[in-house]
Amino acid sequence: MARPAVSDADLLTRHIAGDPHAFSELVKRHRDRMWAVALRTLGDPDEAADAVQDAFVSAYRKAESFRGEAAVTTWLHRIVVNACLDRMRRKSVRPVADDELVEAAERDTPVLDQTAEREVSMEVSAALKLLPSDQRAALVLVDMMGYSVEDAAQVLEVPSGTVKSRCARGRAKLAPILSHLRNRSDLTRVSSAKGAELRDG
Template identity: 60%
Template structure:
């Protein structure tokens, strides 16, 4: 296998090494390279731009300082990713320590995710479904969103997520399950499944109206 890219591009590890050696630009380049990915992690985990920006900054400063302790048994991206996740978890704890906002934590009155009816093969509609999903994620309570993002979006094994969250694996699973139930109407539009006991999505106006008809799949 030959590498197709002719342009000599320093590897992530090279950049990190250069940074540790005192290269003033290397770390910035590393961040520029991965910030979109890391931003997605922070924003989805926290569901709020302000918090995500704070967490990302904390994480990058942390990575900046700890670069010397990076050991290459993991990829630099994995390492950065993990630092961002940890910064996000710190934020969540920090926020939880503040006087609570009126959102109750059993999630019962979390705004329901209103199904949008759409044909999924239309790229525009796919985009719209993604947007709905992102918004829906952001409305989940922290205690459900964070495990769900770690496990379903970021693909961490439940055991790892449990360790990061300092929760029993069973709790992580059960919170993920609750969160998925809330997202369900988005993915199965027009199919209310069990009649009358969908989680409170009857009192919220639909954020997107795509016109009538069109069950998914």
């Protein structure tokens, strides 16, 4: 009979107690999802890889700060998101003005083939980069990673109402830019497919 899997919380406890393998197991369990969050938040594979590495180093060092109020995965996601936001702040990413969003929405957009999901995904990623970091992080967690508003609020350490507000403002800014995708239902299909892929992976 197979032994029950050790819980994330038990692995973290073992790590704090000096088990040299426990944290590596946590990393193996969660690195793919952490990578997906970082990549969608930053939109750059190299930056995302660095952010995930920074986050896991921080989690390794700060394991004793985990108090158990939330799941270990929520705690890890919070560290990853903060690492991403720190990188965005260090790069001094300037929020895009509303008139620039309008200009982006009015640009001629090539007609996409129904099967060109990669191109659609790239368009969505590019559009996300136009948003302020707080709205981008909320939309990535809720709309792209499938988090509930309540879970996203725990990760971001803000009230649920703030997450809803950030998502609403972000969607309103993205709507004119991505309207050609919405009209063809491509955006919904890609988001759903990506979400299912991440949940199943």
